[in-house]
Structures are given as C-alpha cells and as structure tokens.
Amino acid sequence: MRWRKGVHSMRRKAMLLLIGSLTIVLSAGCAKEKNYTADTKNTGNETSAPRNKGVAKKxxxxxxxxxxxxxxxxxxxxxxxxxxxxxxxxxxxxxxxxxxxxxxxxxxxxxxxxxxxxxxxxxxxxxxxxxxxxxxxxxxxxxxxxxxxxxxxxxxxxxxxxxxxxxxxxxxxxxxxxxxxxxxGANHTLQIRADWLKKLKLDIPKTTEELFNVAKAFAELDPDGNNKKDTYGIQLSALGDSVIDHMYNYAVPYLFDSKQQLVRDWERAKVVTEYKKRFYDAGLVDKDYLTDVNGEKAKQDWVNGKLGIRFGNVSVISLPEFETLKKNNPAAEVIVIPLPESPYGQFSPAFDxxxxxxxxxxxxxxxxxxxxxxxxxxxxxxxxxxxxxxxxxxxxxxxxxxxxxxxxxxxxxxxxxxxxxxxxxxxxxxxxxxxxLPEKAYDPNIQIQKEFINLILQAKEAYISPKRPKGEDVGFMPPFPSDLQLIQAGSTEEYLALYQKSIVGGTKYSVEQAVNEAKTNWLKRGGEKVDKFIIDYYTNRKDIAFISKVDTYAGFK
Known part of the structure; x- marks a missing residue:
C-alpha cells in the first residue's frame, strides 16, 4: 500500500466528515461501439506478426x-x-x-x-x-x-x-x-508569484518562517495593486496540506529517530498542524478551504491572480492552467522553488x-x-x-x-x-x-510552452535530489492481517478530521487537544498493535524493505 495515495483519499474523506453538509456526486458514462475494424498498419521500423494460416496458434x-x-x-x-x-x-x-x-x-x-x-x-x-x-x-x-x-x-x-x-x-x-x-520529475510543486516578490521587495523564502512572512505580505500588502485586500497568501486546500506535511518530513507518521529506530511521531503531528493553523488564524488562506476538497477554488484563485503561493503540478494536465494564468495576467511571473527548510531539515514534495x-x-x-x-x-x-x-x-x-x-x-x-x-x-x-522526460513533450518554439518547460526544469532541480529528499522515511505499507485491518479502517480519516477541526477551531479546540484525542482514540482501538506491526516489519527487513530516502535514489541519476 502506497501511504500517500491512501492518505490523500482519506484526507478528502476526513474533510467531508468535518464539514458534514458537503455532498459529492460522481457520475461517469461511457458510450461503446462494437464490431470495430481499424486500420492497424505498421509503419516505420516496427515488426508485424499477423496471424496467418500455418502459423502456430498463440x-x-x-x-x-x-x-x-x-x-x-x-x-x-x-x-x-x-x-x-x-x-x-x-x-x-x-x-x-x-x-x-x-x-x-x-x-x-x-x-x-x-x-x-x-x-x-x-x-x-x-x-x-x-x-x-x-x-x-x-x-x-x-x-x-x-x-x-x-x-x-x-x-x-x-x-x-x-x-x-x-x-x-x-x-x-x-x-x-x-x-x-x-x-x-516532480509531481507536486511550490509555485510562487515572482513578480509579487519583486514588487514587495521580498526574497524567495528559504525557511518555513520566511514562507509564513511572505504569505502574510501577499495577503496584506496589495501585491496586485488594485487597492483592495482581496488576495490570499497561500493555499491550504488539496495539495497544500500534503506539501506542508512534506516540509516537516511528515508525509507518513512513522519516522526514524536519532537512533535510527522507527517510531510513530505524535509530536511531529502537533508541530506541523500548529504551523498550518498559523496561516488560518492570520487570515492568509481561504477561510472555506476545507470545502475545496479537489482544490478547484484554489486553482481559480491562482489563474485569476488572487493567490500568491500555489501548491500544484507541472505536468501535461496543468499546462492549460498555466496558459489561463498567463492569459488573465500577462505580467505574471511564476517560479518553482525548493520547499523551505523546517526545524527538521529541508525536504521535497511527492514525486513518483x-x-x-x-x-x-x-x-x-x-x-x-x-x-x-x-x-x-x-x-x-x-x-x-x-x-x-x-x-x-x-x-x-x-x-x-x-x-x-x-x-x-x-x-x-x-x-x-x-x-x-x-x-x-x-x-x-x-x-x-x-x-x-516530461519536458520533451513540449515545443520550446512556442513561448508559453517554453515557459512551462522552464517550470518543469526548475521543479526537477529543486526536488529531485537526495540532498533534499522526499519528506517521508517509509512509504509502502506491508499487508495487514485481518485483525489489524479492522483497527486501521477509518482511523486515518478520524485523526485527520480532528486535526482539521483544530485548524479552523480558533481557541475553542486547540491542536494539542486534537492530537491528544487522536492518540487516545488510536490506543483505545488497539492502534499500538498496528504501530508494532509496521515498526517490526521495517526493523526486521531493513535490507529488503523499501526505505524512501535511500531506495528512491539508488541506481538513478
């Protein structure tokens, strides 16, 4: 089980648990036609092996x-x-x-x-x-x-x-x-409006504290020059939550401690959630970000020039987004930057x-x-x-x-x-x-694609390096026995909902309360058995288990 993909889905479910009234209806249709006969000619140097009489049946x-x-x-x-x-x-x-x-x-x-x-x-x-x-x-x-x-x-x-x-x-x-x-290349990125940095005479943020200060300036100092306080400093919805977890090396809650022993780190959960809460309490993010489950609202704020720090993609699916941003804001300058250094070190967001x-x-x-x-x-x-x-x-x-x-x-x-x-x-x-390579899919002779190629290359330079490893220590979970599956089921959605409640809860429900409640509930349902199973799995299989910060880079440039 790939932890981040599972958590991404669970994070969305947790948001739904918290806001309660939101209903998502998904529908899909597919029209199919039968008896299709295509021209399957083979050109170039490809080898064709048509099924002729006399040829052994496959x-x-x-x-x-x-x-x-x-x-x-x-x-x-x-x-x-x-x-x-x-x-x-x-x-x-x-x-x-x-x-x-x-x-x-x-x-x-x-x-x-x-x-x-x-x-x-x-x-x-x-x-x-x-x-x-x-x-x-x-x-x-x-x-x-x-x-x-x-x-x-x-x-x-x-x-x-x-x-x-x-x-x-x-x-x-x-x-x-x-x-x-x-x-x-990179999947997730931290993109920032470089023209806003220049206008406000700000440096590229290199630490999480500097990132907070830049987001504050973007939200309060009218970077778009329309004499209105109508810009958001940073995105928390969708990928924002995940990328900030990576800044703190907390994409997965199991971490190697100073003695290289794998532990479940509840304290790290408290620190990273308090950081997210600072943005919310300071009014630097969309107050309704929890309803923006798929990040569509943040995307619209970005392309309409109302968001300064965007957590997005630089892939084929995001080129139209970049084109729309440039169409709506011709003077916009976007750069991809390394994730700022947190108190735990400097890391990178998710990539395949x-x-x-x-x-x-x-x-x-x-x-x-x-x-x-x-x-x-x-x-x-x-x-x-x-x-x-x-x-x-x-x-x-x-x-x-x-x-x-x-x-x-x-x-x-x-x-x-x-x-x-x-x-x-x-x-x-x-x-x-x-x-x-992803950048080879675009035409550098077309200006907008040339700029997009630069974003892809910036992301690769910023994130694909063992010096700034992906913000997780282990990523692939072993198969759980049936009794542990019952303990695990629903627990991630539950504790994420508690963390989100503390972010938007002001002084009524603190982050410390949320983490303590999550830990208590986890232990009540027998979660320490799951923790022990995961920790034993990696401890006993260090030579053959996939360790993210080592095996992600072994044998690859």
Missing part, C-alpha cells in the same frame, strides 16, 4: 485494462479497437481485455475474484487491493517464472534492486509487478518513485508462462514507443530535440492519446531514454 490470456470512458466515438471499445488489434497482431500471445472502471476498480476486481472470473494479469495501482489478495492467496509467486521464462523483466530485476524490493511480499517471494520510469508497483498475476492463471511473455512484450522499447507515440510518419516525426513530435494533434487525439491504460501501468519508460 496462447490466450486475459488482462485487465482501466476503463475511464475516454475512447472517442468511432474508435471501438476497450476490448476491440485499433490498439487492441495492434497488440494482438504483434504480441506473442492473444489477449482478451477485461475493462475495469477506474473509479470502481476495487469492488469490480474483488467481485471478479470472488466469482472466479478475474483476469490472468491484473493492472491495479491499489496497494490495499494487492495486499488483500496476497493475504487471500490469490496472487502468484513469480520468482521461478521470471527466471525461466523472462528476458526483459528479469533484466530489470538484476539492474534495479528496488524492483525486487517493491515486488516482494511477506513470504519473501515476488508477487507484485513493478515498472521502472527513473527519476523523471523511479520504480512503481502496478499489478500481479492471478494465482489461478491457466498459462502463467504466457503472461510472463506478455509482460516482456510490454517492456520492449519498440512496444512502448509505438503505444506511446503511434506510428512514425503517421502519428509522429522526429522533432528538433530528436524525440517524437506529433504530426497532427487532432488526429492523435482521435486515434492515439486515449490508449494510455494499455501500456502506462507496466511500461518501463526508462527504456525511452531522454525522450521520456
């Missing part, structure tokens, strides 16, 4: 694929489209794809396993689900299969020790499949680990050797290149930077860009070299 396997409802009209459905056809023409196996709704993957996959109809190869980012199914003996140990039947994946195991560490379960065998992407878990093989797979063959196929550089960029001369040409550049963006939207769930979970994009 083994058949079933594979899950996330269904986000993103396939354009006329392009088929998730089981039959131009890319499923290409895969089946070129892979050493015949694949039947089983669509899994992205927002309901856990109940859907749980039901499939309960009915005995689960796919042979399961792609899932849910560490909780992987751990639960391992505990139920539904996942297959892969050590011997990889050794005897794999080339590509076996090479990854030998070259990158973290592949084995993240793949290993409590029985000491590899059950979890992982991909290698390398240290590509260079090796990431993505799936497992069903213990009841009829032909696990064929599954391993397919995993190898998906980890070939030629496969990744084709599924990511399409066909040379049709979807892409070599750009000025030597990397694939789209020929027709609109054509790619219709034919290519929606296929990512067939390849991104298992793809070790490190094989693509520099062309896989």
């Amino acid at each position: 083994p058949k396997i079933t594979v899950s694929v996330y269904d986000r409802g993103q396939i354009p009209s006329g392009e088929g459905d998730f089981t039959n489209n131009r890319w499923t056809n290409w895969i089946n023409e070129n892979a050493p196996v015949e694949v039947e794809f089983i669509p899994i709704p992205r927002n309901d993957e856990v109940p859907k996959l749980t039901a499939l396993f309960a009915s005995g109809n689960a796919p042979d190869l399961v792609f899932t980012y849910s560490g909780v689900l992987r751990n639960d199914l391992f505990a139920q003996k539904q996942t297959l140990p892969l050590d011997d299969l990889i050794e005897k039947h794999s080339v590509e994946y076996k090479n990854l195991l030998h070259q990158y020790p973290a592949v084995r560490k993240l793949g290993m379960q409590l029985d000491g065998k590899i059950h979890t499949l992982t991909r290698v992407t390398g240290l590509m 680990v260079p090796v990431g878990p993505y799936g497992f093989v069903n213990a009841k797979a009829k032909n696990p050797e064929a599954v391993i063959q397919y995993i190898d196929f998906l980890n070939k550089e030629s496969t990744i290149r084709t599924l990511k960029y399409g066909f040379e001369g049709e979807h892409w040409k070599k750009g000025d930077n030597g990397c694939p550049a789209p020929i027709d963006i609109e054509k790619n939207k219709k034919e290519l860009n929606w296929n990512f769930d067939y390849w991104t979970p298992p793809a070790s994009t490190i094989f693509l070299g520099e062309c896989a």
Whole structure:
C-alpha cells in the first residue's frame, strides 16, 4: 500500500466528515461501439506478426485494462479497437481485455475474484487491493517464472534492486509487478508569484518562517495593486496540506529517530498542524478551504491572480492552467522553488518513485508462462514507443530535440492519446531514454510552452535530489492481517478530521487537544498493535524493505 495515495483519499474523506453538509456526486458514462475494424498498419521500423494460416496458434490470456470512458466515438471499445488489434497482431500471445472502471476498480476486481472470473494479469495501482489478495492467496509467486521464462523483466530485476524490493511480499517471494520510469520529475510543486516578490521587495523564502512572512505580505500588502485586500497568501486546500506535511518530513507518521529506530511521531503531528493553523488564524488562506476538497477554488484563485503561493503540478494536465494564468495576467511571473527548510531539515514534495508497483498475476492463471511473455512484450522499447507515440510518419516525426513530435494533434487525439491504460501501468519508460522526460513533450518554439518547460526544469532541480529528499522515511505499507485491518479502517480519516477541526477551531479546540484525542482514540482501538506491526516489519527487513530516502535514489541519476 502506497501511504500517500491512501492518505490523500482519506484526507478528502476526513474533510467531508468535518464539514458534514458537503455532498459529492460522481457520475461517469461511457458510450461503446462494437464490431470495430481499424486500420492497424505498421509503419516505420516496427515488426508485424499477423496471424496467418500455418502459423502456430498463440496462447490466450486475459488482462485487465482501466476503463475511464475516454475512447472517442468511432474508435471501438476497450476490448476491440485499433490498439487492441495492434497488440494482438504483434504480441506473442492473444489477449482478451477485461475493462475495469477506474473509479470502481476495487469492488469490480474483488467481485471478479470472488466469482472466479478475474483476469490472468491484473493492472491495479491499489496497494490495499494487492495486499488483500496476497493475504487471500490469490496472487502468484513469480520468482521461478521470471527466471525461466523472462528476458526483459528479469533484466530489470538484476539492474534495479528496488524492483525486487517493491515486488516482494511477506513470504519473501515476488508477487507484485513493478515498472521502472527513473527519476523523471516532480509531481507536486511550490509555485510562487515572482513578480509579487519583486514588487514587495521580498526574497524567495528559504525557511518555513520566511514562507509564513511572505504569505502574510501577499495577503496584506496589495501585491496586485488594485487597492483592495482581496488576495490570499497561500493555499491550504488539496495539495497544500500534503506539501506542508512534506516540509516537516511528515508525509507518513512513522519516522526514524536519532537512533535510527522507527517510531510513530505524535509530536511531529502537533508541530506541523500548529504551523498550518498559523496561516488560518492570520487570515492568509481561504477561510472555506476545507470545502475545496479537489482544490478547484484554489486553482481559480491562482489563474485569476488572487493567490500568491500555489501548491500544484507541472505536468501535461496543468499546462492549460498555466496558459489561463498567463492569459488573465500577462505580467505574471511564476517560479518553482525548493520547499523551505523546517526545524527538521529541508525536504521535497511527492514525486513518483523511479520504480512503481502496478499489478500481479492471478494465482489461478491457466498459462502463467504466457503472461510472463506478455509482460516482456510490454517492456520492449519498440512496444512502448509505438503505444506511446503511434506510428512514425503517421502519428509522429522526429522533432528538433530528436524525440517524437506529433504530426497532427487532432488526429492523435482521435486515434492515439486515449490508449494510455494499455501500456502506462507496466511500461518501463526508462527504456525511452531522454525522450521520456516530461519536458520533451513540449515545443520550446512556442513561448508559453517554453515557459512551462522552464517550470518543469526548475521543479526537477529543486526536488529531485537526495540532498533534499522526499519528506517521508517509509512509504509502502506491508499487508495487514485481518485483525489489524479492522483497527486501521477509518482511523486515518478520524485523526485527520480532528486535526482539521483544530485548524479552523480558533481557541475553542486547540491542536494539542486534537492530537491528544487522536492518540487516545488510536490506543483505545488497539492502534499500538498496528504501530508494532509496521515498526517490526521495517526493523526486521531493513535490507529488503523499501526505505524512501535511500531506495528512491539508488541506481538513478
């Protein structure tokens, strides 16, 4: 289980518990068309292996694929489209794809396993689900299969020790499949209005105290020059909460103490929550930030020039946000800066680990050797290149930077860009070299994209360094026994709700009260058993467990 992803979801639930009246309704629809026949021609240097008479029949396997409802009209459905056809023409196996709704993957996959109809190869980012199914003996140990039947994946195991560490379960065998992407760039960032700093004659904040003072100036000294007190200094909603936790090395509540013993640090929870409360009590943030569960209000404040310090992304999904900011505020200057140093040191916000878990093989797979063959196929550089960029001369040409550049963006939207769930979970994009770097996806000849490239590079310089490691000591939780699962269930949402209550509670409910209440409730429900289990797991497995500040950087530049 990846702790931060789980906590992000729990943090949102805690907000809902606190504000009570907020209701979120999510709906999704997907129109699907059957009997699709695509032109699956193979151009460039790709190898085609059409199924002709006389050729040995390929083994058949079933594979899950996330269904986000993103396939354009006329392009088929998730089981039959131009890319499923290409895969089946070129892979050493015949694949039947089983669509899994992205927002309901856990109940859907749980039901499939309960009915005995689960796919042979399961792609899932849910560490909780992987751990639960391992505990139920539904996942297959892969050590011997990889050794005897794999080339590509076996090479990854030998070259990158973290592949084995993240793949290993409590029985000491590899059950979890992982991909290698390398240290590509940052997910979360601290962005600041540099033009506001210049106008108010302020330096870039280098400590958490300086960050508070800059936020105070942004909220009180009219940085936009409209003679109104209508700007917010800093964002607390959505990513703001998480990034501040990282500043204090508290993304995960289990920390190594001065003797390198893992402990649960309740005192750190008090310190970081008191820091957040200072911003709220001083009026430097949106007073209704708890209702901004998805950060949409903060985003609108940012693009409309009413927010000075933004915790956001520098990825393909955030380019439109940057474009809107510049359109609304042409004079805006944005920079990404390192997280300020806290009393505990200087750290970095969340970014994808260079090796990431993505799936497992069903213990009841009829032909696990064929599954391993397919995993190898998906980890070939030629496969990744084709599924990511399409066909040379049709979807892409070599750009000025030597990397694939789209020929027709609109054509790619219709034919290519929606296929990512067939390849991104298992793809070790490190094989693509520099062309896989996020900044290579943009055109430096377009001014707005050139500026965005600079933000990506600033983020990489600021955060991807062992000198300023990610603000967590351990990140992947072991699978809990069923009795500990019952103790753990709901506890994180509960204590986060208490912390949030103390932030907005003024003098009526202090941070100290919140932390004491959270700790008391945790111990009452038997939480010390969970603490002991986690601490023992890392203490007894120091040589094979994934330690964030070491293994995130080992073997990567």
